[in-house]
Amino acid sequence: MLKKSLIAVTLSSLLIAPAFADLTINGFASIKAGITLDSDDTLYGYDDSLDFKNESLFAVQLMSDLGEKLSVTAQLMGRGAEDFDVEFEWAFISYQLTEEIRINAGRLRTPFYKYSDFRDVGYAYDWLRVPQSVYGLGFDNIEGISFYHTTQLGSFDSNLQLIAGAYDGDATVSGNSVDAEIKNVLGVAWELGRDWYSLRAAYLRGKVTIDAQSAELQPGVTFGTFFAGLSGAGFATLVNEIDINEEDGAFFGVGFTADKNDWLLVAEYTTVKVDNSFIANQKNFYVSLGHRFDSITPYVSYEKEDNEAKTEIYTPYLATLPPQLLVPVAGIVQSQARKATTYNLGLRYDFHPSAAFKLQYSSEDNKIADLRQDVLAFGVDLVF
Amino acid sequence: MRTIKTVLLLATLLSGAAVADIAVVVNPANANAVSADDLNRLFLGRASSFADGSKATPLNMAEGRPAREEFDSKVLNRSAAQLKAYWSKLVFTGKGTPPKELADDAAVKAAVAADSSAIGYISSSSVDSSVKVVASF
Numbered sequence: 001m002l003k004k005s006l007i008a009v010t011l012s013s014l015l016i017a018p019a020f021a022d023l024t025i026n027g028f029a030s031i032k033a034g035i036t037l038d039s040d041d042t043l044y045g046y047d048d049s050l051d052f053k054n055e056s057l058f059a060v061q062l063m064s065d066l067g068e069k070l071s072v073t074a075q076l077m078g079r080g081a082e083d084f085d086v087e088f089e090w091a092f093i094s095y096q097l098t099e100e101i102r103i104n105a106g107r108l109r110t111p112f113y114k115y116s117d118f119r120d121v122g123y124a125y126d127w128l129r130v131p132q133s134v135y136g137l138g139f140d141n142i143e144g145i146s147f148y149h150t151t152q153l154g155s156f157d158s159n160l161q162l163i164a165g166a167y168d169g170d171a172t173v174s175g176n177s178v179d180a181e182i183k184n185v186l187g188v189a190w191e192l193g194r195d196w197y198s199l200r201a202a203y204l205r206g207k208v209t210i211d212a213q214s215a216e217l218q219p220g221v222t223f224g225t226f227f228a229g230l231s232g233a234g235f236a237t238l239v240n241e242i243d244i245n246e247e248d249g250a251f252f253g254v255g256f257t258a259d260k261n262d263w264l265l266v267a268e269y270t271t272v273k274v275d276n277s278f279i280a281n282q283k284n285f286y287v288s289l290g291h292r293f294d295s296i297t298p299y300v301s302y303e304k305e306d307n308e309a310k311t312e313i314y315t316p317y318l319a320t321l322p323p324q325l326l327v328p329v330a331g332i333v334q335s336q337a338r339k340a341t342t343y344n345l346g347l348r349y350d351f352h353p354s355a356a357f358k359l360q361y362s363s364e365d366n367k368i369a370d371l372r373q374d375v376l377a378f379g380v381d382l383v384f
Numbered sequence: 385m386r387t388i389k390t391v392l393l394l395a396t397l398l399s400g401a402a403v404a405d406i407a408v409v410v411n412p413a414n415a416n417a418v419s420a421d422d423l424n425r426l427f428l429g430r431a432s433s434f435a436d437g438s439k440a441t442p443l444n445m446a447e448g449r450p451a452r453e454e455f456d457s458k459v460l461n462r463s464a465a466q467l468k469a470y471w472s473k474l475v476f477t478g479k480g481t482p483p484k485e486l487a488d489d490a491a492v493k494a495a496v497a498a499d500s501s502a503i504g505y506i507s508s509s510s511v512d513s514s515v516k517v518v519a520s521f
Binding site: 063075090121353383 | 430431432433447448463464465468469470472473475476477478479481
């Protein structure tokens, strides 16, 4: 309630602005529906009953040009998965220092991936959803400051972004939503493009804290009580190697896109590492190939996730740790292992100047659980 | 029968539109040369100044006008849907705003004649002395 009235106040103050500033209103929306093809499957938030809410979203963006190179932008978004509760997805002021340099400050999108900035704007890409094996990390927004430098280097267009800030929000630990924080985020993303192809690289790091204390390890036992038990038994060092308390985290990603003779190729590879924590070292990848036939663009893509559990955390304790402690420790560490491959087959159909119909079939093969899950989804992405 | 006539008429109109040339126009006071590459950069928001460093204000024709379709496909080499997707990437990430759109040749000519930074395009047949042609497609 407070959130909504706050938005109303902000909206009305923004709406008063046109009297003395130039206000631009744009928006985008996605109405999507999906269903898994087997009764026990759950994938991307869908199950075996057709759901129209999970991936649907609405957003309105207000941009006010205050003149003198200063502008303010707010993007309000309601996601079906969050009951369409409206939140500020982006909210920043922008200062165009020179033709080549711009500074944004406020709530920004963390520039992990090629499609990070506009991943919610389905109309801007061909897929029904961005590849979840790579884009599923979370921590999408950051509060901070960003420096953009756009220039020409020979025949290349160069886009350099430097970012500094912090993430303060949620993360999911064994199915429980817990507080998460990444402090002192520093990052750089650089994209070089020329006529039909582009290359991108990004590196970000920060101090990661995920407060799993309240998350349940098993019924009646939280991470907090278990860690206290371990420390009490003289294994405080081991607790330090498992918990996520101001640990050094690093993200690295590279990407390639090509658009030639109506063939579209996109690939990204990312790695994630959080030192001294039970978070597995992640290596994720996807490649997508599509072809534009006028208004219809079919595509096929392949994704791969390889999250290696850090068993080296507990192997030195195999002899010393009593089994009633060793088993849960090994369980926590190994729960982070994940090996999966996913195939997607889909198409985009531009049936209207401002709207595209999408259809996508996805099949995920979880190698560790030995489980294949399929989901079929369709919907419309539009901009206004 | 009537359908066939309509189809014929449409075909004539469409082929007419396909051969009609478009002229890229600037203010007569503007002495800059403008290449196809410059046009690309200006109309895709990748540059905002002319060769001499002075500010450039690109003006687009409204969506759906034949000259717009011609310009999009011949100069920018993209379909209307591709351009909309391109601009939505920039608009919703605060990285740019598409050029202002004007309704017809008369509106573009009036705007270009009144603003030394303006650059737009019109059907070649609409060109008069109020504007200067820097390129034709």
